[in-house]
Amino acid sequence: MKSFFGPHRHLQSISSEDVKLYINAQLAANNAPGTVNRRLACLGRMFKAMQECSDGPKTIPRFRYLKEEGARKFTLSYDQESSVFKAVEDLDQLRPGPQRGPPRKLDAHRYLELFQVLVETGMRLGEALSLRWGDLTMTASDSLIKLHRIKKLKTGRARTIPMTETCRTVFERVRQRDSHPSGPFADLNKRRAEHIWSRAVKNARIDDPECVIHCLRHTCATRLLRATGNLVLVRDWLGHTTIQTTADIYAHIESESMLLGAAALAASRRAHLRTSHGWLPDHSCFEDFIDGAT
Structure with a gap:
């Protein structure tokens, strides 16, 4: 950005048109x-910080993020999830080799709790690390996570996520320990999380390069969409700004649902023929289609 806008350019002088020129460049x-979007996100955070200053401008440049074709969509199966989480847990059991070295930091169990919350909630890593205890509601009747600090959210859209039983159990376990007073994961950091995740994925022998921490978000969303078929619910759960964003990312799940729908129709016809006429058409392709779709 410095090479494009110049090292001495005042941030307040950058207009929406300037940002468009930057995107084109x-x-x-x-x-x-995806690379351009990450740089735009950085620029957007600078604009918001400028606006929050006492003498900051009332309005800031607006821009649209680019559509990412082929965005990461890797999702974990339940078996893969178990393998990776077990590998994370095992990192705390490692002992120094014969050449010793500095003391090993035994904090993998803390990051395991972070990963468990991510896959249960679909939160982004930064959102989870920024959680404060005041954001959590854990009463006899409610278990909620309130993401409302706009400047910490990628899309600037506040939302409330219900906790699963697993998620609540993790938070309660963290709170019962001598945890950080600010938030459940306030003592953790992104760089260490990525290091532990990479080692665990390697030890779990998952070779897919898209198996990064963000795949926990996709895993949660994919499971939610398969369980409910409700695209609007998934949009609100993830905090996407538009339903189109959700539809574009998870179009493959919609396609699977269509195949299951076709299989259900075929099964309905078979059931009718069996009960009404006592026979079924002898078409192997008919059987293959149903088996393949289900």
């Missing part, structure tokens, strides 16, 4: 949409 330099 980034694309012309063959940068992927």
Whole structure:
């Protein structure tokens, strides 16, 4: 950004048109949409910080993020999830080799709790690390996570997520220990989380390069969509700004649902023929289609 806007450019002088020119320049330099979006996110945070100053401008430049084709969509199966989480847990059992070295930091169990919450809630890593105890409601009747600090949210859209039983159990366990007074994961950091995750994935022998921490968010969303078929619910749960964003990312789940719908129709016809006529058409392709779809 410094090379494009200049090292002495005042942030307040950058307009929406300037941002559009910057986006075009980034694309012309063959940068992927995902790379451009991460740089735009950085620029957006600077704009928001400027606006929050006592003498900051009332309005800031607006821009749209680029559509990311082929965005990461890797999701964990339940078996893979168990393997990775077990590998994380095992990291605290490692002992120094014959050459010793500095004392090993035994904190993998804390990051395991973080990963468990991520896959149960679909939160982004930064959102979970920024949680405060006041954001959590854990009463006899309610178990909620309130994400309301706008500047900490990627889309700037506040939302409330219900806790699963597993998620609540993790939070209660963390609170019962001598945890950080600010929040459940306030003593953890992104860099260490990524290091522990990478080691655990390698030890679990998952070779897919898209098996990064963010896949926990996709895993949660995929399971939720398969369980409910409700795209609007998934949009609100994840905090997407538009339903189109959710539909684009999880279109493959919608396709699976369509196949299951076709299989259900075929099964309905088979049941009718069996009960009404006592026979079924002898079409192997008919059977193969149903078996393949289900």
